[in-house]
Amino acid sequence: MNQVIEGVYQVSKGVNAFIVDGDDGVVLVDTGLPKRHGAIVDSLRSIGRSVDDVRAIILTHGHTDHFGGAAALIRATGAPLVASEIDAAVVEGRRPMPAPPILDFPVVRLLVNLLPNPEVVSVDHRITAGSVPIAPDFEVIATPGHTAGHIALLLNRQGGVLFAGDAAMATRRGGVQRGLMNRKSVIFDTSLRAMADRDFAIACFGHSDPITTNASGAFRAFVASI
Numbered sequence: 001m002n003q004v005i006e007g008v009y010q011v012s013k014g015v016n017a018f019i020v021d022g023d024d025g026v027v028l029v030d031t032g033l034p035k036r037h038g039a040i041v042d043s044l045r046s047i048g049r050s051v052d053d054v055r056a057i058i059l060t061h062g063h064t065d066h067f068g069g070a071a072a073l074i075r076a077t078g079a080p081l082v083a084s085e086i087d088a089a090v091v092e093g094r095r096p097m098p099a100p101p102i103l104d105f106p107v108v109r110l111l112v113n114l115l116p117n118p119e120v121v122s123v124d125h126r127i128t129a130g131s132v133p134i135a136p137d138f139e140v141i142a143t144p145g146h147t148a149g150h151i152a153l154l155l156n157r158q159g160g161v162l163f164a165g166d167a168a169m170a171t172r173r174g175g176v177q178r179g180l181m182n183r184k185s186v187i188f189d190t191s192l193r194a195m196a197d198r199d200f201a202i203a204c205f206g207h208s209d210p211i212t213t214n215a216s217g218a219f220r221a222f223v224a225s226i
């Protein structure tokens with residue numbers, strides 16, 4: 001586990017999930033792969049929190065590596081689950097999981113097929129825009145492309161903390177690039193611009209290290225280049 005800033009922790013087990021600690025409890029953003037939720041529970045313990053402190057679990061999108069731990073974490077915490085209206089159908093098993101945007105490469109197809117199937121789980125709050133009803137310090141930014149219902153979340157704290165999910169990721173030099181397996185297209189680029197239009201100091205991603213200074217500037221530089 002890495003501390004991104006005070007109260008925001010990144011739990012990395014092949015993919016990143018986040019613990020957001022606050023005065024009124026803990027919010028989890030994404031839940032990691034199936035059967036890896038123990039890393040999140042251990043991380044809660046290491047910051048002096050427990051499963052009982054979790055007040056909401058919010059998903060950025062309906063891919064196995066982001067909602068795979070949701071069912072087990074809900075059993076452990078009793079917390080309500082929040083997902084976008086569109087991807088909730090996937091999380092609940094009513095629609096098949098959308099393939100990652102790029103499946104043209106046989107090796108990618110093979111790797112995706114090796115991922116364990118997630119346990120489906122019911123979603124308590126479906127969101128499309130505005131603030132998250134049970135965690136109003138989080139604002140939803142619709143960022144379709146990686147999945148149809150992909151959302152980013154903007155936490156109103158310390159100059160703004162963006163959770164971009166798989167809609168973008170950082171380069172090794174702290175710049176912004178397209179999210180894992182995302183391609184250039186109008187819908188992806190519109191979502192990148194929707195994030196770049198906002199002000200935030202820090203950005204956290206599903207598949208890279210965070211950007212911890214002037215993150216919205218890094219988004220703006222990237223969208224100006226595409």
Ligand SMILES: [Zn+2]
Nearest residue numbers: 061063146166
């Ligand atoms: Zn994904």
